[in-house]
Amino acid sequence: MQLFNQLASLSLITLPLIAQADTVVNKNDLTFNANQYTSQIIQVNGQEIKYRAYEHIVYVKNPVDTQYQQMNIYIPEAYFANGQIGSYNAQNAPIFLPNSIGGYMPAEPATATPSLKGPKAGKTSTVAYALAHGYVVAAPGARGRTTQNTDGQYTGKAPAAIVDLKAAVRYLRHNDAAMPGNAEKIISNGTSAGGAMSALLGASGNHSDYEPALKALGAANARDDIFAVSAYCPITNLENTDAAYEWQFAGVTAYKKMMMGNMIDFRMERKEVAGTLTVAEIKTAKDLKTRFPGYLNGLKLRDEKGELLTLNAAGNGTFKEHITSLLMSSAQKALNKGTDLSNTPWLTIHNGQVVSVDFDQYVKTITRLKTPPAFDALDLSSGENDLFGTSTIKAQHFTAFGQANSRVNGTSADPAIVKLMNPMSYIGAAQSITTKNWRIRHGTTDRDTSLAISAILATTLKNQGKNVDYALPWNVPHSGDYDLDELFAWIDQISQSH
Template sequence: MKDNLIFDENSYTVEMLELEGKNLVYRAFEGIRYLNRPVDGKMQILSIFVPEVFYKGGSIGAYNLKNAPIFFQNTVGGYMPGPSERPGRNFMGNVNASFEALLHGYVVVSPGVRGRGMKDKSGRYIGTAPAAVCDLKAAVRFLRHNAGSVPGDVGKIISNGTSAGGALSSLLASTGNHPDYEPYLKAMGAAEESDHIFAASCYCPITNLDHADMAYEWEFCGINEYHTMKFGYPESGEDKPEITSVDVCMTDVQKQMSAELKHQFPSYLNSLNLKDEEENKLTLDEHGDGSFKEYIISVAAASVQKELDRGTDLSGLDWISIQDGKVKEIKFDGYIAFRTRMKVTPAFDNTAMGTPENELFGTEDLQYRHFTQYSRKHSEVNGELADEQQIRMMNPMNYIEDKKAEKAKHFRIRHGAVDRDTSLAVSAMLAVKLRNNGVDADLEYPWGIPHAGDYDLEELFTWIDGICR
């Protein structure tokens, strides 16, 4: 069969861009097919962006055309489709990570990947799990297939994503070359290459979905009002949407489900056999208290201390005890109340279905499915339960101890200290499980940060430079 996955070094444009007083000249290779038999030829393409100075024989810092790390940026949010993105401004109007990464001397690869809600011409859903991670794997395989001609070092691919994109970044980095994904990659005509990567940057990963409801209630049970955002257009007819805060109180049934899900979490947490850096077991008792809870508090305390050291006055927060500029105690319940609840229970696998995650686990013909036994049992709509294998393939926790999965060597996980979209426990379990299996995993809860990503690019790039030396 003819190999159609050859990188064309001569198909490019040279672009110039000035943003925030910074000037960038880069070479753009766009619209590159990374599959022989794509499901959606418009979405399953990638772009490669390279500092133009590299083609003049120059370098940026220690990096040149051959040794520059590859900043592998996905744009997925809410498990929706993530199109390839050019350097410039993101949907919020801020300078995007790709622009800054090129200025720093990285090669940027932006793959377009499928997501929930996508349909083909016959009306079948084509973006359900595990479509997105398979597309990312295929894009990595394309880069490795063209090692030597593609710019940058294919041995130094660093994935970056936020929210669902952060989850996919963690999944891509945890499942390298695992046979579970092979049938999907073969069907699409992916290159027969390795799809493991060097490192992963994961901002607020919405992951471990099949245990996320119980983790959320372990944290927020007892907080019965939830505060969410409503999007709409003003009656004046203006084009710009209004965003308003909506306060709702949970029903008695939802409160009962919250208590039941919280009660389930310790059993799952204890089954992971997590240990801290001193080999002490991280566990929870039947009430949800224990060394794992203290570990979460310690990560939060480190975030508070970092902010105190910057000179921020936190004396008005009565759940933090500070003495001589040092954090002495954080009261967990006070901290969680300070963050506030965002989602009604169950937060992810809703008993009425309709969440982004319910759609993620659909089929070609069914838009929504349940993905936990609990919500299937309590389903208000008699919803189907997703296949066990489909659920398994979207959770990196299932592959960290699996010898058939080649893990990335380095993970950087950031979960904002006031991020309410998922439990703090989700990122903590991921980081600790990785460390327990010999993987370098850097975890922080950055102070004052909500559900967001790419807010600390200078620190991210310092981390990348450090692991690439």
């Protein structure tokens, strides 16, 4: 931070203000320019927050698509005058790294100003809340599954998104001495596919599998491990999500399916369509369900008491009981806060205590969202099929089941590429630095993926000795950033205790 300390000693007037247009700056230059910013002010809960906006920073020397391979960095003005926000200053402030990835689609960097469209139009942004709390915010964009170049070739298929996020982290580490914030305290945050990328970023720090792609982009010669992960409803572990989904939902034939529409505020528009599974789909669901116990048992997971978490051929066992206990904890927390749960048919409550959960009734109550296979669609119609395409092939299968039962004679993704997108491949791997600090949330009414997926991720991390804060928030659907006060309290706790 030597250069920054010199800058901080100057008055604001002596630092030139360079107006930003809607153009990309710093192309092919990995040096952070502390003088190239705009001064901005935003209101957060009635409080005026002054900050410097360093926007449209390309974070690699050889960008493929500068619309997405860029980053916005926002820094509280107080840090340029030796000031503090709470217990944070220019030297120790954590760097909050929120990605805007949804549906594995391309994502532009988040901004501090409110969105002008979509469900969050006019609302205070997560970036603004983070600035008010005293964090430096670095919001990276990333390529996605539909990104194409002028020749019509796809440039954002797997593993482009995770490579881009790693490159952004390397840029921050490379410039740690030139900018406020502590690059040893980078906290990644994301929702849905963005939650999956946040988890993958935390699991696979510095692994050599990604090095060729990073070198090709001209990423900074720096580390890409991070301090902590915040993952909301991560759509991850894609090789096993179909089996996990049917372990939970195979007994439910009615569905309310979300059809993906246009992009709004960098996220997929979702439209609900109701229906009933066909005879063929019911058979597919049953076939997939039978595959899950073998996968789960092979993980040899243990709960906090050391008990092995397993399932029998019918899908029952200690793992199911573990999921049930998580639902009970969520319900009890809601009950303790005064929530009326008397009309919840799958709960049994006595004297203010949740004493049992009927898991099968719970699943029927929240209803099925997706038709089987939920992710590796047999007609290659899912976003995940699209993710695993190539530069010239739009979509591919990524599971043995999908390939064996393909209705369109689809090709299969390279297993090495599929591996690159799964944090389970890297947790505890010899070449990985897997972050110690994890916060994972999956709402009780979230039906986009099985509860089993986040539970497996959290339990694997706990079994590896990681610090994991995992919960199923009551009555929360597929969403993120709904509990920022709790998230920031967790970030403060881990940042100030290390």
